[in-house]
Amino acid sequence: MTIFTLHTIESAPVESKAILEQSVKQNGMLPNLHAVMAEAPGLLEAYQTVGQLFSKSSFNAEELTVVWQTINAEHNCTYCVPAHTAIAHAMKVDAQLTEALRHESPMPTEKLQVLRDTTLSMVRNRGLISEQEIKTFFAVGYEQRQLLEIVLGLSQKVMSNYTNHLAKTPLDKPLQPFSWEKK
Helix, strand or coil: CCCCCCCCCCCCCHHHHHHHHHHHHHHCCCCHHHHHHCCCHHHHHHHHHHHHHHHCCCCCHHHHHHHHHHHHHHCCCCCHHHHHHHHHHHCCCCHHHHHHHHCCCCCCCHHHHHHHHHHHHHHHCCCCCCHHHHHHHHHCCCCHHHHHHHHHHHHHHHHHHHHHHHHCCCCCHHHHHHCCCCC
């Protein structure tokens, strides 16, 4: 049971209202994650801003999904894995890739596997990855920019994953078909 408030636009702090209104316009509903984050307007704004910036990074839809879902699964976020499964479907990411990420199975290409491995190492080692891991990352065609963009994606996911852990955010009805538990 959570003690966290699922805000509505009406109950939210004034600084969160405009962001929540925009969220409803974009999503056709108020996602429970945003409803929880509304309590801390700075967190909600930062999450939205970092998410927009990461979405505009140099990663394509598959790569964005690999970074997001790798972090979500590693953090055992039972809200974000379903949410990013729905997002991946909306972005037309191959369902086999999405399922591999949900089940923490091997990636379909070496490049995506290296992206997943590098992202996992960044999470597990708090950014202290080896020179060999960096060389492997660069050897498959990624550059410094993408290595730093993983940090951007990780920043976004820390905000949402940790919020969901604290609040035990209930899964929104449209996300329920994508529910997930770590095996």
